[in-house]
Amino acid sequence: MAAEGDVPDWLTVGGSVTHGTFGTGTVGRLGEYKGEPTVWVDFDYGERKALSLEFGLPRLSPRKRWTRRTPPRPDLRCDVCGQRPLVLNTHGQMLCDDHAAHFRA
Numbered sequence: 001m002a003a004e005g006d007v008p009d010w011l012t013v014g015g016s017v018t019h020g021t022f023g024t025g026t027v028g029r030l031g032e033y034k035g036e037p038t039v040w041v042d043f044d045y046g047e048r049k050a051l052s053l054e055f056g057l058p059r060l061s062p063r064k065r066w067t068r069r070t071p072p073r074p075d076l077r078c079d080v081c082g083q084r085p086l087v088l089n090t091h092g093q094m095l096c097d098d099h100a101a102h103f104r105a
């Protein structure tokens with residue numbers, strides 16, 4: 001089994017992945033969040049999620065060529081510009097990366 005902090009070869013920025021619950025997506029970033037090795041995935045259904053490697057990695061696998069992309073949910077769009085993916089926010093607003101940054105302050 002992978003040691004703590006180990007990142008498998010297929011888990012690279014820009015790589016296509018499949019998650020057991022959230023479906024297909026693209027790796028946006030690898031790094032640390034609150035001291036935990038974390039991967040940020042832009043899921044094709046419309047949201048960006050941060051997954052800790054410890055708990056998230058067992059549910060992730062490289063997307064196979066024959067795996068159908070998860071269709072986007074039409075209700076998941078930025079309230080301001082309609083773009084995706086959406087990022088987590090604390091106010092229940094649905095915002096893209098750019099607009100979430102404006103509301104963060």
Ligand SMILES: [Zn+2]
Binds near residue numbers: 099
């Ligand atoms: Zn926006």
